Amino acid sequence: MTRMVRHDAKGPAIIKVGDKMIGVCQCGLSKSKPFCDGSHKQAHDEKAGLVYIYDAEGKRITLDDLFPTPKEAFEA
Numbered sequence: 001m002t003r004m005v006r007h008d009a010k011g012p013a014i015i016k017v018g019d020k021m022i023g024v025c026q027c028g029l030s031k032s033k034p035f036c037d038g039s040h041k042q043a044h045d046e047k048a049g050l051v052y053i054y055d056a057e058g059k060r061i062t063l064d065d066l067f068p069t070p071k072e073a074f075e076a
């Protein structure tokens with residue numbers, strides 16, 4: 001089963017548990033959820049207006065790479 005989930009955050013939520021600070025993944029890329037493992041660094045250069053798709057190995061493409069839109073459709 002595959003599920004697409006939208007994540008916009010590029011870093012963790014930091015919460016205090018007792019006397020420890022813990023990073024909780026908000027980017028969706030951590031391999032040790034719910035904890036941040038630093039994988040969010042892959043998202044730092046994402047550009048506004050694009051939708052990124054990451055595979056299990058961390059490789060990414062954009063939705064436009066999958067379904068290119070002919071320029072003519074927006075130039076009329």
Ligand code: FES
Binds near residue numbers: 012013025026027039
């Ligand atoms: S916020 Fe997701 S890995 Fe850090």
